[in-house]
Amino acid sequence: MGRKIVLNLAMSLDGYIAKENGEYDWIKGQGDNSLDTDDKWRYEEFLNDVDVVLMGRDCYDLGFHKDFEGKKIFVATSKKLENYDNIHFINGDIVSIILEELKKDGKNIFLFGGGVTLTQFISRNIIDEYIIGIIPVILGKGRRLFVQESDILIKLKLIKYLVDDGILILRYSKC
Numbered sequence: 001m002g003r004k005i006v007l008n009l010a011m012s013l014d015g016y017i018a019k020e021n022g023e024y025d026w027i028k029g030q031g032d033n034s035l036d037t038d039d040k041w042r043y044e045e046f047l048n049d050v051d052v053v054l055m056g057r058d059c060y061d062l063g064f065h066k067d068f069e070g071k072k073i074f075v076a077t078s079k080k081l082e083n084y085d086n087i088h089f090i091n092g093d094i095v096s097i098i099l100e101e102l103k104k105d106g107k108n109i110f111l112f113g114g115g116v117t118l119t120q121f122i123s124r125n126i127i128d129e130y131i132i133g134i135i136p137v138i139l140g141k142g143r144r145l146f147v148q149e150s151d152i153l154i155k156l157k158l159i160k161y162l163v164d165d166g167i168l169i170l171r172y173s174k175c
Contacts, residue, residue: 003102004128007111007118008046009145010135010167016142017115022058029165030136037162041133041169051107054098056114060087064112071110074098076117095120115147123150127174130156134168 010027011017018024053068057077065073065087074088074097075081081089090097094117098109111118111127121127156172163169 003106003108005098005102005109005111005121005126006050006129006131007121007127008131009113009118010133011145012135012137012139012142014138014140015144015146016139017113017145018143019139020142022062022143024062026137026139027133027135029167031165033165035163036165039160039162040164041162041167046131047110049108050110052098052101052109053112054094054109054117055112056117059113072101074101095124095126099126115143115145118145119147119150122146122154123152125152125154125174129174130170130172132170132172134170136166 009017010024012026019026047068050071052072052074053065054074054076055064057075057079059065060075060077065075070086072086072088074090074094076094077089077091079089080091083089098121101109111121155175157175158170159173160171161169162171
């Protein structure tokens, strides 16, 4: 299969991807492996199949870009900032830029976060695969994955599910 755009993130049971101030300390298992599937999620293997990472400015400010050494990183921002090393700041149409990257040879493109940035890709139905880890917690408020309503209907096909330490990992592809 060719290069894909893959959204991969953790989400609370009630649909939040971060607390109000961006905290993510709640992203952890429940400490009980009794319901685990034999197959486990291997994040390092996932990262080996990725050479481009996209994130929003809040994720960048929290230092997440440091986790992706050796990968080309695009940061969606409303500010005009100077690129450096492997970091590329985009304050225009981030979707068009990623679609241009998709045309190049390479590995998959990882849509890391945040919600406002991801919504642009979801609303244009160009995500090839969704990998969502459902964390066993209800936050009640915070930053939602789906930050705005849309009239778009996207049908997905469940291609794999895993349970690891109470975290349900669902992997979907577009139909």
